[in-house]
Amino acid sequence: MKRILPVFIAVCAWSQSGIEVPSVGMIVDAAGNLRTVQGVAGNFLLGPAMASGVLSAACSEQLCLAKTNSKILSATGEVDAPPGPAVFGWHGETAVIFFPESRAFARWSDNTLQPFDWTVEGEVLSIHLGDDSIEIALRTDWAAETDGAVLLLPKGVLFATQEELILRRAGRSELRFELAGAEAITPMGPNYSAIRAGAAIYALRTEPGHEQLFLLPGGSP
Numbered sequence: 001m002k003r004i005l006p007v008f009i010a011v012c013a014w015s016q017s018g019i020e021v022p023s024v025g026m027i028v029d030a031a032g033n034l035r036t037v038q039g040v041a042g043n044f045l046l047g048p049a050m051a052s053g054v055l056s057a058a059c060s061e062q063l064c065l066a067k068t069n070s071k072i073l074s075a076t077g078e079v080d081a082p083p084g085p086a087v088f089g090w091h092g093e094t095a096v097i098f099f100p101e102s103r104a105f106a107r108w109s110d111n112t113l114q115p116f117d118w119t120v121e122g123e124v125l126s127i128h129l130g131d132d133s134i135e136i137a138l139r140t141d142w143a144a145e146t147d148g149a150v151l152l153l154p155k156g157v158l159f160a161t162q163e164e165l166i167l168r169r170a171g172r173s174e175l176r177f178e179l180a181g182a183e184a185i186t187p188m189g190p191n192y193s194a195i196r197a198g199a200a201i202y203a204l205r206t207e208p209g210h211e212q213l214f215l216l217p218g219g220s221p
Contacts, residue, residue, distance in 0.1 A: 025059040025189020026050075026066075029218060030199050034066050034073075037188065037216065041205055046217050058088035061190040063095060065108065072097070077111040088187070089127025089134065089152075096134060098124050128152035151185040151193055153206060158185055158193055165195065165204060167211060177204065177213045 024037040024044065034054045036047035051073055057066040066073040067086035084101035095108045096116075100123075105116040123139035137150050137157070148160035156169040160182035167175040181197045188194035191207040194216075203214045 023189070024192050024203065025187075025194070026057055026064050027186075027188060027194045027201055027216065028054045028057050028066070029201065037192075037203065041210070041212060042214060044203065044214065044216055055085040056088070056186070058187040059189040060090050060095075060187060063090060064189075065095060065097070067097075072108060072111075072113065074108075074111060079108075079111045079113055081106075081113060087124055087127055089129050091129035091131065091154075094129055096127055096129060098127060100124065125150040126152040128154070149182055149185040149195075151187065153193075156206075158204065158206065160185060160195070165213070167204070167206060169208075175211050179213065 024039065026034060026036055029035055029046070032052060032054050033049035034051040034057055035049055037044055038047055039045045051066055051068070053068045054066045055068060057064070064075065065088055067081065069083055070080060071078045072081045072086070082099040082102040082104055084099060087098040087100065089096050097106050097108055098104070099106070103119070105118045106113040107116065120136060120138065124136055125139060125142065126137040128135045135152055137152050142150050142159065146159050146161050148162070150157065150159040156167065158165065158167050163178065163180050165177040165179050165182060167177070179195065179197060179202065182195050184196045186194050188203060191205060193204045193206055195202040195204060201216045203216055205212050205214070
C-alpha cells in the first residue's frame with residue numbers, strides 16, 4: 001500500500017563524549033530501558049539506560065525515536081503522544097509514526113506531532129518511506145508468508161517464521177538465518193535490525209555482503 005507523502009523531519013542524533021566508540025544504534029532491553037549498542041560486529045557493548053519505560057524505539061542514520069506510554073522521545077526533547085507502543089517509518093530525515101491503540105498516523109517534526117487523516121484496515125506491521133511515497137505492510141498482505149514480525153527495508157524486507165529469519169532482497173533473492181521464536185523486528189540503526197526472541201535480543205547486519213546474526217549482551221538464547 002503506497003501513498004504520496006509530503007513531509008520533512010529535522011535531523012537529530014544522540015551525542016557522545018569522551019573516547020569515540022562506533023555506535024550501531026539503539027535497542028529497548030528486556031526491562032524497557034533504551035540503550036545504545038556500541039562496538040563492532042561480533043564485539044558489541046550496551047550503553048547505560050538513557051530512558052526507562054520505553055515500549056518501542058527505532059533508529060535510522062539521521063534519527064532515533066523512542067515511545068513511552070504517553071510520549072515520543074528524541075535527542076532534542078519529547079512530545080505528548082497517544083498511549084501505547086508505536087510503529088516508526090522513515091526515509092533519511094523524514095519520519096511517520098503509527099499508533100496501534102488509537103490507529104492514528106502522525107508526522108514527527110521538531111518535537112511536535114502532526115496528525116494525518118489516514119485510515120487503514122488491519123494490523124500495521126511496518127512502514128517504509130520512499131522519496132515520494134509510503135509503503136505499509138499489513139498483516140493481510142503477509143498472511144501467506146508468515147504470521148510473525150515483518151520489517152520493510154529500503155531495498156527488501158526482513159520477516160520471521162517460526163524457525164527462521166528471512167532477508168529478502170529486491171529481485172526475490174533470499175538469505176535465511178536460524179532463529180526460533182522471533183517476536184519483534186525493529187530498525188536498530190544503519191545496516192542493522194534488532195530482533196527480540198523471548199529474553200534475548202539479536203542484531204542482524206543487513207548490509208549487502210556482510211549479513212550476519214549476532215546475540216547482543218544481556219540476554220540468553
